[in-house]
Amino acid sequence: MPAVYLDAITMKRESKSYVDSLHAVLTAAGLFQGPKHMLSGLTGMAFKLSVHKRLLPLSVTAYGQWGDEHRPAVDNIGLYTAWDGGRSRHPSFCYYQQDAIKWIKQSLDQGIGVIYWIPEFGVIHGYDDEDGVFFVQDGWSREDIVVLYDNLGLNWTGFWYCQVFGDKAEVPQEDMVLESVRLAIYDWQTPHKALPDKEIASGKLAYTFLTEGLRSGQFDESGAVYILDSYLYARAEIRDYLGKVQPLWSELASAYALYQELVHVTSEIGACIYTLKDGSRRVDRSRVDDIVVRLRRAEALEEEAVACFQALSSRYSDKKRSVIPRWGASSPR
Amino acid sequence: MSHMHRIYWLDMQIREGRYPNSNLLARQFEISRRQAQRDIEYLAVSLHAPLVYVAKRRGYCYEDEAFVLPQIYLTEDEKRVLKYLAYRYRHYNYDHSRTINRVARLLDRFAAEEQAELKDSLPIFDASPQVVETMELLTNAIAHSYAVQAAFRTEGEIERRLLYPLRLESRYNADYLHAYSPAEDKRLTIRLDAIRELAVTRQRFAYTEHSAAADSLPENGRRHLQPYIARVVLPYELQGGVWSGYRVHSSSGSMYEIEFHDIESFMLHLLSSEWVELHSPKWLKGRLEQKCKELLGRLDKREE
Numbered sequence: 001m002p003a004v005y006l007d008a009i010t011m012k013r014e015s016k017s018y019v020d021s022l023h024a025v026l027t028a029a030g031l032f033q034g035p036k037h038m039l040s041g042l043t044g045m046a047f048k049l050s051v052h053k054r055l056l057p058l059s060v061t062a063y064g065q066w067g068d069e070h071r072p073a074v075d076n077i078g079l080y081t082a083w084d085g086g087r088s089r090h091p092s093f094c095y096y097q098q099d100a101i102k103w104i105k106q107s108l109d110q111g112i113g114v115i116y117w118i119p120e121f122g123v124i125h126g127y128d129d130e131d132g133v134f135f136v137q138d139g140w141s142r143e144d145i146v147v148l149y150d151n152l153g154l155n156w157t158g159f160w161y162c163q164v165f166g167d168k169a170e171v172p173q174e175d176m177v178l179e180s181v182r183l184a185i186y187d188w189q190t191p192h193k194a195l196p197d198k199e200i201a202s203g204k205l206a207y208t209f210l211t212e213g214l215r216s217g218q219f220d221e222s223g224a225v226y227i228l229d230s231y232l233y234a235r236a237e238i239r240d241y242l243g244k245v246q247p248l249w250s251e252l253a254s255a256y257a258l259y260q261e262l263v264h265v266t267s268e269i270g271a272c273i274y275t276l277k278d279g280s281r282r283v284d285r286s287r288v289d290d291i292v293v294r295l296r297r298a299e300a301l302e303e304e305a306v307a308c309f310q311a312l313s314s315r316y317s318d319k320k321r322s323v324i325p326r327w328g329a330s331s332p333r
Numbered sequence: 334m335s336h337m338h339r340i341y342w343l344d345m346q347i348r349e350g351r352y353p354n355s356n357l358l359a360r361q362f363e364i365s366r367r368q369a370q371r372d373i374e375y376l377a378v379s380l381h382a383p384l385v386y387v388a389k390r391r392g393y394c395y396e397d398e399a400f401v402l403p404q405i406y407l408t409e410d411e412k413r414v415l416k417y418l419a420y421r422y423r424h425y426n427y428d429h430s431r432t433i434n435r436v437a438r439l440l441d442r443f444a445a446e447e448q449a450e451l452k453d454s455l456p457i458f459d460a461s462p463q464v465v466e467t468m469e470l471l472t473n474a475i476a477h478s479y480a481v482q483a484a485f486r487t488e489g490e491i492e493r494r495l496l497y498p499l500r501l502e503s504r505y506n507a508d509y510l511h512a513y514s515p516a517e518d519k520r521l522t523i524r525l526d527a528i529r530e531l532a533v534t535r536q537r538f539a540y541t542e543h544s545a546a547a548d549s550l551p552e553n554g555r556r557h558l559q560p561y562i563a564r565v566v567l568p569y570e571l572q573g574g575v576w577s578g579y580r581v582h583s584s585s586g587s588m589y590e591i592e593f594h595d596i597e598s599f600m601l602h603l604l605s606s607e608w609v610e611l612h613s614p615k616w617l618k619g620r621l622e623q624k625c626k627e628l629l630g631r632l633d634k635r636e637e
Contacts, residue, residue: 131614146596146616150559 004108005126005135013139015233016060017120018070019045020139024123025113031079031168041241042176043073044183046234050193050202051209051227055219060230061120062200064193066161076179080166085117088153088160097153100162104134104152107164117153117161118145124162177245177252178316181309188306207299211292217285225273225281228291232266235298239263251312255305262301265294339364339372340380343393344402347384352392415440424503435594438578464508464525471510471525474498474533481512484530485523496521497538513540560592563599564612577602588612600624 011024019040026032032039040046048063063069067083074081084100086093104114105127114124118138122145126135134152135144153160187193188203201209210227213219242256272287283291339362346353358369373393377384380403383396422437474481475498484493496512499520503509508525515538560580566587567576574581579602582590587609593599600621603611611618 128615131616133614133616135616143620144616146561148559148561154558 001128001130002105002109003126003128003130004105005128006108006111006113009113009123009125009137011123011137011139015040015237016045016048016230017122017139018061018115019043021115021121021123022074024137024139025115025165026079029112029165031112031165032077035240037237037240038244039077040234040237041245042077042180044076044180044187045073046237046241047180047184047187048202049187049206049231049234050200051206051213052223053199053201053209053213055210055213055224055227057220057223057226059200059223059227062194062197063187063202069193070163072179072183074163074165076171076176076183078169078171078176080168081163082166083115083161083163085159085161087158088155089158093153093160097160101149101152103164104162112165115161115163116147117155117157117159119155119157119159121161173245174248177248178312179320181252181255182313182318182321185306185309185313188302204299204303207295207302211295214283214288214292217288219283221282222280224283228269228273228283232270235259235263235266249312251308255308258301258305258308262298262305265297265301269294336372336375339369340376341402343372343376344382347393347395350394352387352390352394354392357392420501421503424501467525467528467531468501468508470531470533471498471501475500478537478539480534480536480538482530482532482534483512483523483528486527486529487523491529494521495534495536497540499540501525513538515540558594560594561596561599561614561617563591563593563614563617565589565591565608566610566612568607568609577606596620 006028008028009024010028011020013020015023015036019036022043022045023032023036023039026039037046048069050059050063052059052062066085070083071081082103084096086096088097104116104124107114108124108127116122116124116134116136118136120138122136122138124134124136124147126144127133128135132149134147134149136147138145153162190202191205192198192200193202194200210231214224239256239259239262242252242259246253246256269291272284272291273281274284275281339358342361343353343358346357351357355366355369355373358364358372359366362369373384376382381400382402383400384393385396386393419437419440422433422440471481473479478497481496481498482493483496484491486492494514495516496510496514499511499513501508501510502522510523510525510528511520512523513520560582562582565576567589568587570587571581571584571589576589576591579599580592582592584590591599596617600617603621604624611621
């Protein structure tokens, strides 16, 4: 009975779960070389910020329709990708599931891991036909999650998502960087990306949801900590990314300086989170005002940085956004 | 729990101020004195009774009269309530359904020695008396594989069918019957409140839901997580279709296919239970081996 176990894949939770998974899969397959912040920046994933009104933990992964978000991200680094997903309650789900089992195994046979919604995102890095199982890394536990073929895609969220990768085309670094800041502008300017749900805000409006959520006091304790952790990590990623690519254009150097200041301003927010005896972490409610002041300042800095990106973007033609493809703004599916 | 009747007797004697001791208990129930002493220890240690030995009276009393024995026995009514709750929880399929389904299995163990049957005075949760009656009739028909004659409303029309009732399901706060229609050779899902008339026939049917996989593909596409299955050879015969709470999927001789959902719990069970051989799955064997190696490694370190 065929079985594959890709030992070279090691996923570690640090950034957004999708970026962690993508980095683990691509680096193990030799499709990307470089630190995680470069991948996070080039794909534009670092710029994605979404916040639910009540600061629920789902905020961090609710940055839009995954297909529409991940496809441009992976396209930008010149990689072939195919994905499928949807709601597991749909009557036709079982057929898509059986099909997905086939192409996931094909990808693993070729030595490339598969991104899978556990939830959150993780990496399928092995299978065993005899037991009828996939082995999945979630980036937290050293032990694999064992997913029966029959249970592929079934989880409490009701969504399923799998993504595979193929060959890579060489894309000039300037093109990738320019597109990444354009993705950042789009993310910043789009208030709701998980429509019709307007309880989740993106980009600039996400700052308002975050600060108002904290101020109201009616927020999810663990969600607030997770959002802030993710926010702080992503800002540091953006700073490091811009630090690397700033020699390309002067606008990027200006944006880099702004993000340096932003990371400095928000660095104290980490100290406003304390750890309980059981290991869980909480936002110190007595310091919410301090956090909000820092976030307001960060928002202003990020607004300035986006203005730099816009200045850069306007210098070059943008065919992706000036020509509407025949299949509309979304992918044909 | 077979010694609980002695514990209750002991408790009664103490409350009546008779200062019972192990001799008295042994005489009353024709058990050894050592056994009687163990009962007294069980009352003091496990049930946390504030027992005090009064030397002058050569017997026991309670230091704190407020102590009461835990309610261990369930009345029939309480069992029926638990059965109903177990039924509801078993069909819960929203957030945290795995945990809640586990609660259902726990309630099942308390409530039902055999099959859960719903009869007599059920507590009613947003259900009309007619629905409850329909449910009772169907539960009985399912348990005994009796076909039913049903008239039910569908798209504004009343249809009449002979049905083989397979199972009941609760979703979206409504109850549904999954049944097989032999005339049409297809499975139907009917809301209980759409059933206008129902009569249980004496005709028995042999149609079953062939496999767990088929069962997990109801018409509406909603799917349930399938359990992992371990193939284990046991040194004894299992009774009642469960192995210390884990459901037996199927068996062949001494080989049992055991269903489980929580890997860690099942591994702990394997570490503390008697079994001869674990045939599959490979990944579970590997994990168990790894755990044992780690344990041995820790033991070796200590010996060094």
